[in-house]
Amino acid sequence: MVASNGEKSLIVSFGEMLIDFVPTVSGVSLSEAPGFIKAPGGAPANVAIAVSRLGGRAAFVGKLGDDEFGHMLAGILKQNGVSAEGINFDTGARTALAFVTLRSDGEREFMFYRNPSADMLLRPDELNLDLIRSAKVFHYGSISLIVEPCRSAHLKAMEVAKEAGALLSYDPNLRLPLWPSKEEAKKQILSIWDKAEVIKVSDEELMFLTGSDNVDDETALSLWHDNLKLLLVTLGEKGCNYYTKSFRGSVDPFHVNAVDTTGAGDSYVGALLCNLVDDRSVLEDEARLREVLRFANACGAITTTKKGAIPALPTVSEVETLLNAN
Numbered sequence: 495m496v497a498s499n500g501e502k503s504l505i506v507s508f509g510e511m512l513i514d515f516v517p518t519v520s521g522v523s524l525s526e527a528p529g530f531i532k533a534p535g536g537a538p539a540n541v542a543i544a545v546s547r548l549g550g551r552a553a554f555v556g557k558l559g560d561d562e563f564g565h566m567l568a569g570i571l572k573q574n575g576v577s578a579e580g581i582n583f584d585t586g587a588r589t590a591l592a593f594v595t596l597r598s599d600g601e602r603e604f605m606f607y608r609n610p611s612a613d614m615l616l617r618p619d620e621l622n623l624d625l626i627r628s629a630k631v632f633h634y635g636s637i638s639l640i641v642e643p644c645r646s647a648h649l650k651a652m653e654v655a656k657e658a659g660a661l662l663s664y665d666p667n668l669r670l671p672l673w674p675s676k677e678e679a680k681k682q683i684l685s686i687w688d689k690a691e692v693i694k695v696s697d698e699e700l701m702f703l704t705g706s707d708n709v710d711d712e713t714a715l716s717l718w719h720d721n722l723k724l725l726l727v728t729l730g731e732k733g734c735n736y737y738t739k740s741f742r743g744s745v746d747p748f749h750v751n752a753v754d755t756t757g758a759g760d761s762y763v764g765a766l767l768c769n770l771v772d773d774r775s776v777l778e779d780e781a782r783l784r785e786v787l788r789f790a791n792a793c794g795a796i797t798t799t800k801k802g803a804i805p806a807l808p809t810v811s812e813v814e815t816l817l818n819a820n
Contacts, residue, residue: 757803
């Protein structure tokens with residue numbers, strides 16, 4: 495699926511990278527957990543590594559603490575072939591931490607340590623604008639919109655990427671415990687909605703943003719805007735729905751033995767962006783788009799079969815094995 499020859503175009507991912515502390519035992523609360531394993535995380539960083547693992551070119555833009563965890567995370571990006579030219583280190587604030595409980599069904603609950611963490615303190619004047627201008631796709635979430643100065647840095651980075659001709663990709667990646675209120679979360683997530691050309695939301699995010707109890711076409715299309723080229727609604731083990739100006743439909747899931755859903759959506763997004771970055775005409779060709787989304791669904795499914803996001807992100811050969819078996 496992913497182009498393998500010539501110099502590939504750059505996908506830049508903007509936002510937070512942090513350390514997830516995951517209990518050594520599934521299905522227990524944080525207080526009951528006997529111990530924790532540290533796992534690198536943060537949706538935009540996961541997307542960058544997902545892209546790289548599939549043979550794409552990726553860079554990450556964000557801020558880490560000038561501490562052992564921050565340098566460890568920068569090292570993990572580099573080990574995974576992601577450019578770290580866009581990373582700043584903050585000497586006064588720590589790298590963000592999250593304690594994540596895995597419920598018995600593999601779903602997650604979060605408790606965050608960010609008061610404030612380094613990622614929240616990225617300033618517009620610290621951005622590597624040359625790197626951002628070289629992006630063909632610029633991808634981001636909404637956690638970077640919660641507080642200043644990171645919010646201003648996020649808006650500046652989007653503006654610079656757009657002016658340079660990048661495709662803007664948005665996965666809100668709702669984490670309600672980080673927001674002051676549900677109302678503020680909804681307001682800020684939607685404040686940049688009409689800028690993105692590709693948007694991916696989960697079924698839960700769709701219901702949160704629309705206030706609807708339905709995950710149907712009418713509800714999804716209420717989020718449509720004129721700049722949008724592709725709206726995706728991921729349905730977990732039920733696959734995904736897609737909407738463009740000209741057509742809409744759904745793509746079936748792959749059934750796997752899920753142990754941890756962390757990073758599945760990021761893996762899906764990385765796979766999608768890898769297959770769009772050098773050929774946006776896919777967005778106007780339903781047959782080809784369906785193939786890309788089938789590939790993305792396979793990536794998401796494989797990611798749920800192992801614990802932790804980054805170790806579970808697949809290679810092209812792993813995806814092809816699953817595709818050929820189905």
